[in-house]
Amino acid sequence: MSNCSPLLRAQAKAALEKRANLVAEMRSVQAAANLSDAEKRERIERLDVDVNALEAEAREAVARGEREAEVRSLTGNSALFAQTGNQRQAEDENAWRSLMPSLSEYRALIAEGTPSSGGYTVPSGTASKYIDALKANSAFLRGLPPESVVPFDSATFSVPQLVSSTGTDYVDEGETIPEGEMVWGEVKFEATKIGRIQWATVEILEDSAVNQRNAIANNLLRDASLKFDADAFTGSGSNPVKGVLSQGISTTLGTGKITVTYDDLADAVARIEAMNGTPSVVWASVDMAAALRKEKAAGSGNYQGGSPVDAPASTAWGLPILPSAFLPPKTVVVADGSRIMVGIRRNASVKVSEDARFDSDQVGFKLTMRVAGVSLAEASSAQIVKASAS
The missing domain is CATH 3.30.2400.10 (Major capsid protein gp5)
Structure with a gap:
């Protein structure tokens, strides 16, 4: 179980990085002087499908990480009750730090507050x-x-x-x-x-x-x-x-x-x-x-x-x-x-x-x-x- 969380975290970050690259490509298409409006719309719509899929992949990784955290907490309760208060707190903090980023950290990764990056407003090409x-x-x-x-x-x-x-x-x-x-x-x-x-x-x-x-x-x-x-x-x-x-x-x-x-x-x-x-x-x-x-x-x-x-x-x-x-x-x-x-x-x-x-x-x-x-x-x-x- 301990090896799974870093893997999910890497999976989410990789998906977000790919998403950022596609967003940049959408902006390039929008700015391309050699393409007609119809060609731009067609390409942006195709890219938008991939952008949505990558964001969904990142969200799923986060959700899986949260479920693992819950299971980990439940299965470790019996051992935690046998520990002292300080030791329990230290190990609990370390366990959580090895899991997926928090929701606020996840939002920061996708620049939810930056209109030019799109955030939750899809597609980013429109939001910008x-x-x-x-x-x-x-x-x-x-x-x-x-x-x-x-x-x-x-x-x-x-x-x-x-x-x-x-x-x-x-x-x-x-x-x-x-x-x-x-x-x-x-x-x-x-x-x-x-x-x-x-x-x-x-x-x-x-x-x-x-x-x-x-x-x-x-x-x-x-x-x-x-x-x-x-x-x-x-x-x-x-x-x-x-x-x-x-x-x-x-x-x-x-x-x-x-x-x-x-x-x-x-x-x-x-x-x-x-x-x-x-x-x-x-x-x-x-x-x-x-x-x-x-x-x-x-x-x-x-x-x-x-x-x-x-x-x-x-x-x-x-x-x-x-x-x-x-x-x-x-x-x-x-x-x-x-x-x-x-x-x-x-x-x-x-x-x-x-x-x-x-x-x-x-x-x-x-x-x-x-x-x-x-x-x-x-x-x-x-x-x-x-x-x-x-």
Whole structure:
């Protein structure tokens, strides 16, 4: 019996090392520029099967070690009762130290607290890309360039804003260049947390035909992105996340203009460009996105956005069109994404606990993220176009 425990310990560690190598390979596949998305998914899915098998092997080794420890304790009781207290304690400690690592030591081996390593959240390739997946689920974040999503490390997200600037003028040769004056202000947002816990029984996780752990994590992430999108577009007043609709410039079309057209988008683009902005995205309510997709040029019958094979739904005036159910009906926003900032205090992360409901054999999945506001450098950077009600 004494020779079995080190063997099981070595077996668990070997399985975890192989798992780590496969995780690294999954990351390499994800980053490979020469593979298509379909090829990446196929390879990662194959690797994920092996990752799950190796983790199961390590868990089984731990469980066997715990059973051996229990048997060893029971069979050694008669001899232990005959020993002195100090001797019994020393030998008992040595016996346990020769067995498998404790649960906390096992968790440390698989880096359960490190999202980039995956831990209990399978597969690790998904767990390491939560912020990328969040952007993929969020119509608002997809419309922003990477530099507009700003990490910060305090309770408050402060965005400097130029209030006014004076002093620029023509200067004669040899004359002193006059001093200008810039007045700066700031907009502050308090970090606010988005979070949710989902419970699942061990039986559901074991018997599911799909990777239920990964499915739960993805659903939590989707729900977080939906909550953020709702406030990023329409948040106002006491809402902790202020939206673009409450900060941009709104234009309501005249009576009879019941849909927003490509001509209206052209006007909004011009208004942004007039302030030296660079329009980069169009966000549209579901009904207006549908209307833009079906709009045809007068007299030709051709789609304004191009022929169907050219994906007319994807662009307008060279800008991506991103539909969102969180925009009010008959609403389109044309924006310069580089002039919009979103504060990320803590990236979205999913953690798993197998202890909180230990007595009912349930596993808890917890998603949390902290964000702080949506800030426009100037109101003209977001042009809100609303169709007439009648």
